Amino acid sequence: MIRAENINKSFGKLQVLRNVSVSLPQGRVVAVIGPNGSGKTTFIKTLLGIVVPDSGSIYVEGQSIANRHDYRAQIGYMPQIGRYPTHLKIKQLFDMMTDLRKENAPKSLDEDLVAAFGLRAMFEKPLGTLSGGTKQKVSAALAFLFNPPILILDEPTAGLDPLSSELLKEKIQREHDNGKLILITSHVMSDLDELATDVLYLQDGSVQFYNSVNDLKLETGEQKLGRAIAKTMSKTEASSNLSEAIKI
Numbered sequence: 493m494i495r496a497e498n499i500n501k502s503f504g505k506l507q508v509l510r511n512v513s514v515s516l517p518q519g520r521v522v523a524v525i526g527p528n529g530s531g532k533t534t535f536i537k538t539l540l541g542i543v544v545p546d547s548g549s550i551y552v553e554g555q556s557i558a559n560r561h562d563y564r565a566q567i568g569y570m571p572q573i574g575r576y577p578t579h580l581k582i583k584q585l586f587d588m589m590t591d592l593r594k595e596n597a598p599k600s601l602d603e604d605l606v607a608a609f610g611l612r613a614m615f616e617k618p619l620g621t622l623s624g625g626t627k628q629k630v631s632a633a634l635a636f637l638f639n640p641p642i643l644i645l646d647e648p649t650a651g652l653d654p655l656s657s658e659l660l661k662e663k664i665q666r667e668h669d670n671g672k673l674i675l676i677t678s679h680v681m682s683d684l685d686e687l688a689t690d691v692l693y694l695q696d697g698s699v700q701f702y703n704s705v706n707d708l709k710l711e712t713g714e715q716k717l718g719r720a721i722a723k724t725m726s727k728t729e730a731s732s733n734l735s736e737a738i739k740i
């Protein structure tokens with residue numbers, strides 16, 4: 493469970509997150525969506541402690557993350573672009589990560605994705621020589637490796653071939669069935685339609701809405717998530733235009 497309270501973040505004059513407050517419970521797959529530059533990755537990075545908010549608080553399993561790092565062991569993170577030391581081989585990266593986690597690593601590693609993606613056959617390849625998609629596979633396999641209760645996946649299927657994308661979605665679904673909290677940012681609506689239980693929509697750094705997928709579909713009468721979101725957005729815009737008009 494993650495709770496964010498009144499998160500604000502600016503980079504110079506640009507305010508990227510505005511009073512973001514949300515509760516993200518275990519057992520949900522929350523799609524974090526919004527236009528390019530709306531603050532999705534920045535929000536995710538505040539949860540991971542990579543970006544420190546200017547104000548507001550974040551709690552993981554009820555405990556504030558301020559000035560702590562140990563909570564990170566509960567989160568598996570797949571970045572939008574994995575940047576790894578180029579000379580390191582895949583095997584060395586996995587060994588290094590396992591070594592770093594030694595004290596709080598689980599008894600058995602989750603190597604489902606290592607097997608599904610056939611990564612073992614590439615273990616001796618230096619990371620700098622890998623294709624973009626293969627690097628994505630390494631990032632995905634690492635995110636799931638320590639069986640964390642929370643997964644944060646930034647554009648997980650971008651750059652993956654169709655089969656690998658399906659394998660990753662099947663894995664996400666299995667971990668959802670295991671009761672994990674999974675946050676996904678993606679612009680691929682069909683993927684989110686298959687996976688998400690909830691939608692957190694950010695625009696200009698503010699939460700426009702945070703609803704369950706079922707409610708969004710019921711309220712709009714739309715069966716497809718993309719259409720349900722578009723309809724919800726047009727209602728939100730219409731109501732904000734109306735309130736602007738009333739002010740005038």
Ligand SMILES: Nc1ncnc2c1ncn2[C@@H]1O[C@H](COP(=O)(O)OP(=O)(O)OP(=O)(O)O)[C@@H](O)[C@H]1O
Nearest residue numbers: 503504506508526527528529530531532533534535
């Ligand atoms: N470290 C930084 N320094 C300055 N500006 C930043 C930094 N990180 C992000 N920004 C700016 O903050 C805004 C939000 O960026 P962010 O990456 O969070 O958006 P996003 O919603 O994830 O976008 P996309 O859909 O394109 O991935 C952008 O205008 C971006 O240029």
